[in-house]
Amino acid sequence: MQLPPEFEKLSLQFYSGILDDVETEAKLIDSVLSPFSNPQQRARLRSYLDEITRDHVDDRDLQEIWWSSSADTVFRDSAGLRELLKRLRDRL
Template identity: 55%
Template sequence: MKLSAEFRELSLQFYQDILDDISSQEELISTVLSPLKDEAKRARLRDYLSLVTSDNFSNDELKNLWWSSSADIVFYDGAELRIFLKRVRDRL
């Protein structure tokens, strides 16, 4: 599956030392979403995250999608990544 522009933009927020700068998963989600101000972009990202976290994508496919992004943070467990991305989606 092709990465959406909004997903690429989101993945850029996961820089190498971001976990040193935050204290909770909620803070992480707020931090990575903070640059995404445009409501149309947020809606497109919400739709994309709904698509890729649906049952139509396996955990391995989702993990490979994440690994093909620009994120410096690695998820080794596709199920955990799915849960995390659903939480991100729900905050949009």
């Protein structure tokens, strides 16, 4: 599956060690969303995050989407990943 360019750009923000570079979840969200100043990109990313965090996308599929991205950060469970992606979506 081809990931939208906005999601690829987002996933690149999740480099190895990012969790050591931020003190709070709010700062993490600010950091990873900082490259998205264009309203159209923000809207497309919000729409995609909304789609992949809905109930019809099961945990395994969500993990596969994440693992197929450029992200270096690993989430131990899908619930944590889903919640973070929802928070990102809500901040867009």
